[in-house]
Amino acid sequence: MQLDQFLTPPAETARRSGPHDRIVLSSRVRLARNLKDAAFPGWAKKPERIRVLELIQPAVASLPQMKDAFVAAMDQLTPLDKQILVERHLISREHAAKSAGSGLVLNRDESYCVMINEEDHLRMQALRPGLQLRQAWAAIDALDTELEARLPYAFSNDWGYLTACPTNLGTGIRVSAMLHLPGVVLAEQINPIIQSVNKLGLAVRGLYGEGTEALGNIFQVSNQMTLGESEAAIVERLEKVLAQIIEHEENAREVLLEKKPKVVYNHIGRAYGILANAHSISSKETMNLLSLLRLGVDLELFPDLDRALVDELFLITQPAHLQKMYSEKLSAEERDVLRADLLRERLKNVKRPVIRPPNGPTSAPNP
Numbered sequence: 001m002q003l004d005q006f007l008t009p010p011a012e013t014a015r016r017s018g019p020h021d022r023i024v025l026s027s028r029v030r031l032a033r034n035l036k037d038a039a040f041p042g043w044a045k046k047p048e049r050i051r052v053l054e055l056i057q058p059a060v061a062s063l064p065q066m067k068d069a070f071v072a073a074m075d076q077l078t079p080l081d082k083q084i085l086v087e088r089h090l091i092s093r094e095h096a097a098k099s100a101g102s103g104l105v106l107n108r109d110e111s112y113c114v115m116i117n118e119e120d121h122l123r124m125q126a127l128r129p130g131l132q133l134r135q136a137w138a139a140i141d142a143l144d145t146e147l148e149a150r151l152p153y154a155f156s157n158d159w160g161y162l163t164a165c166p167t168n169l170g171t172g173i174r175v176s177a178m179l180h181l182p183g184v185v186l187a188e189q190i191n192p193i194i195q196s197v198n199k200l201g202l203a204v205r206g207l208y209g210e211g212t213e214a215l216g217n218i219f220q221v222s223n224q225m226t227l228g229e230s231e232a233a234i235v236e237r238l239e240k241v242l243a244q245i246i247e248h249e250e251n252a253r254e255v256l257l258e259k260k261p262k263v264v265y266n267h268i269g270r271a272y273g274i275l276a277n278a279h280s281i282s283s284k285e286t287m288n289l290l291s292l293l294r295l296g297v298d299l300e301l302f303p304d305l306d307r308a309l310v311d312e313l314f315l316i317t318q319p320a321h322l323q324k325m326y327s328e329k330l331s332a333e334e335r336d337v338l339r340a341d342l343l344r345e346r347l348k349n350v351k352r353p354v355i356r357p358p359n360g361p362t363s364a365p366n367p
Helices: 046-061 079-087 134-148 182-187 191-198 231-259 261-278 283-298 307-314 321-326 330-348
Strands: 022-031 070-073 103-106 112-116 121-131 173-180 202-203 217-224
Touching: 022 134, 022 231, 046 070, 046 103, 046 112, 046 121, 046 261, 079 321, 112 134, 112 321, 121 134, 134 173, 134 231, 134 330, 173 231, 182 191, 182 231, 182 261, 182 283, 191 202, 191 217, 217 231, 231 261, 261 283, 261 330, 283 307, 283 330, 321 330
Parallel strands: none
Antiparallel strands: 022 121, 022 173, 070 103, 103 112, 112 121, 173 217, 202 217
8 A cells, every 4th residue: 555545634634633732732652672682773784674674563563553554664665755754743854764674664543653773673652632641651551562572672670671872771762742832932932941841851852853943833842861760750740841831832822912912913914914825935934824823723813714724734735745745746946836826725715813902892904
C-alpha cells in the first residue's frame, strides 16, 4: 500500500480533539531502546543495520497495537513521503534522512509510530491529541512491555536502558507536548516563560524539535533528564509545568483583550486580510498568520469559522503536503502561488472578524 493511501486525510486529522486542545495541540511519549549484542545504528555497517531491521520490524508489526499497520523500509519511501511524515510529526527529520537499513511501523490511526535504526535501534512513540500525557505514557509502556518480551534489549542494572546518546540513558523516555502560544508571544512573555521552564530542567523547542524555529507560535516542551527519575515522575512533573503554561496563555489572552484590544484586532484582522486575499505567500508566513487566525477562532471573533479548518490549513499548506496535492514537481515560487490560491478558495466564505467593543454588542467592521 502507498503511504498516501494509508495516512488519515488531513481534514480528519484536524478534527481529532482532546483536553485543553485550544492550547495543547498534541501529547507525545517516546522511548529509546537498543538490542543487546548489536552495534548502535551510528556505528553499525550497512549489513548489520539491515540485519537489525529485519529482526525488529516483524516483531513490532506483530504487536496487537500494530494490526494492519503501514510497514516500510526508509529506502522504499520517496523523499516527498518522508517529508510528509515529518510534517505530520510522525518521524524525525533525522529519520527522514535515513535510507537502507532503517524503517518504520505506523499503526492505522497514527497513534503509534516506531522508527527503526534512527539514532537508536528503536524509537517508539505514542501520540494523543490535546493534553493526554498519562494516556500516551500508559499506551507506549504497554507496547514496550510486549515488545521487550520478543526482543533482547540492552539493559544495565546500574544505568538502565542503554542508548546511543547519554541524554537518553536510563529510562530512555522523552515526554513532550506541542503548544500553541500566541497570547504570551503577543504579550512579550514568551522569553521569561522559556527561561523559567529551562530552569526546571525542561527544554523548549520549535515546531520540528531541536534546532528548529517556533513557526506559527507553536512550541514543544519536553523533559531533558532521563536518568535518576521514574517515568511516572517525569510525566507528572511535565504535567504540572504545562498546567502553568496553559494558565499563562489563557491569562495573556484575557489581558490583551481587556487592555490592548486594538492590538489584538489589528493582528488578527491583518492575518485574515492577507490569508484571504494574497496571491503569493510563503509557508513560513502562512503558518504565522494561521496562528493568529486560530487565536481569532478561540476568541470567538469568527463565528462562522471552524477551528478544524484552520488546523487542516496548517497541514495542507506545508511544502510536502502541497506538493503531493499537485503531483508534479513545483518550485518554491510555484508553491507560494498555489498555496495562496488554496487559501483564498478555502477562506472565501469566511466573513471578516467581528469586533467586541467593551460593554457593547458584537459588531462587524465597517465595510
